[in-house]
Amino acid sequence: DQQVKQNSPSLSVQEGRISILNCDYTNSMFDYFLWYKKYPAEGPTFLISISSIKDKNEDGRFTVFLNKSAKHLSLHIVPSQPGDSAVYFCAASGDYGGATNKLIFGTGTLLAVQP
Amino acid sequence: NAGVMQNPRHLVRRRGQEARLRCSPMKGHSHVYWYRQLPEEGLKFMVYLQKENIIDESGMPKERFSAEFPKEGPSILRIQQVVRGDSAAYFCASSPKTMNTEAFFGQGTRLTVV
Secondary structure (H helix, E strand, O other): OOOEEOOOOEEEEEOOOOEEEEEEEOOOOEEEEEEEEEOOOOOOEEEEEEEOOOOEEEEOOEEEEEEOOOOEEEEEEOOOOHHHOEEEEEEEEEOOOOOOOOOEEOOOEEEEEEO | OOOOEEEOOEEEEOOOOOEEEEEEOOOOOOEEEEEEEOOOOOEEEEEEEEOOEEEEOOOOOOOOEEEEOOOOOOEEEEEOOOOHHHOEEEEEEEEOOOOOOOOEEOOOEEEEEO
């Protein structure tokens, strides 16, 4: 049961253009969403997050949009740079069942930014 | 302020041996999470611990796997009698609080079972 889904396993974008990575979730108890970036043989690095009380959060070149009614969030990177090439994971958490606040991850999207 | 430290980075074990993976959380963090990434897959939650307590082990296989986070020292993920299917990257993460916060990950331990 994949509660967080990233349906695009890969994305290729030209340097300087916008990268849009998408994520869908099924659990309505999720109330905090995060994006992580991962290079090969390294641990995930936190990028940006958003609480369910907001619909947009911006940090430099990175903006996350949340559409709660559609249970969808997206990460926009503009302008894209070759160093942004990595796997991007969407994650979600919430106070479900009172047991934990663990992060549930999607399967990742490999972003390739072409020079 | 050192980040999350995991060791070893690489671990090779023969089938049937035990694997011990260590994780020292960031200073001031009392919440530790273990995740596993199988080849070509995403990060799967295994277990969530606070000091001396297992809070959620719903992602941990019922047999051969155990985890602890003692009052002193690192968190340990222990895999007994390893099998080839245990080969994966194991990541530890820590956070300063439990709600609405990011978790910081270590570099991971890549376990290879031969």
